[in-house]
Amino acid sequence: MGQRHRHQPAELLELLDRARIEYASFRERARLRRQAILYEPGGDITVLLGEGALRTRIASDPTMRVQREHIARLAETLTTATIVVTPFTADLRSQHSTAGR
Numbered sequence: 098m099g100q101r102h103r104h105q106p107a108e109l110l111e112l113l114d115r116a117r118i119e120y121a122s123f124r125e126r127a128r129l130r131r132q133a134i135l136y137e138p139g140g141d142i143t144v145l146l147g148e149g150a151l152r153t154r155i156a157s158d159p160t161m162r163v164q165r166e167h168i169a170r171l172a173e174t175l176t177t178a179t180i181v182v183t184p185f186t187a188d189l190r191s192q193h194s195t196a197g198r
Contacts, residue, residue, distance in 0.1 A: 135171070135175055135177060135178050136175075136177065137177060138177070139177075140177035140178070141177060141178075142177060142178045142179070143178070143179045143180075143181060144178055144179070144180045144181065145181050145183055145189075146168070146180060146181065146182050146183070147182075147183050147185075148182060148183060148184045148185050149185065151165060151168075151182065168180065
């Protein structure tokens with residue numbers, strides 16, 4: 098059986114803080130890698146953005162407005178990506194899918 102470690106509350110808090118920092122750093126690096134793909138020369142990517150992603154309020158109105166404006170700017174300026182907004186009413190089932198047949 099594995100060895101059990103006993104930590105004091107202060108040690109646990111420090112471990113938790115370090116884990117949070119490492120996870121935040123990992124998430125930031127992953128976000129930057131995903132963002133870099135949009136600007137790679139010769140790239141060709143299609144982004145399907147559901148209407149719900151634009152309408153769901155996950156931040157304040159000013160923050161959401163800035164996010165929508167950012168997406169609109171990307172749609173106008175990116176030559177390596179196509180941004181498609183799919184409405185709630187879109188039927189996104191693949192013609193090749195056998196599910197539900």
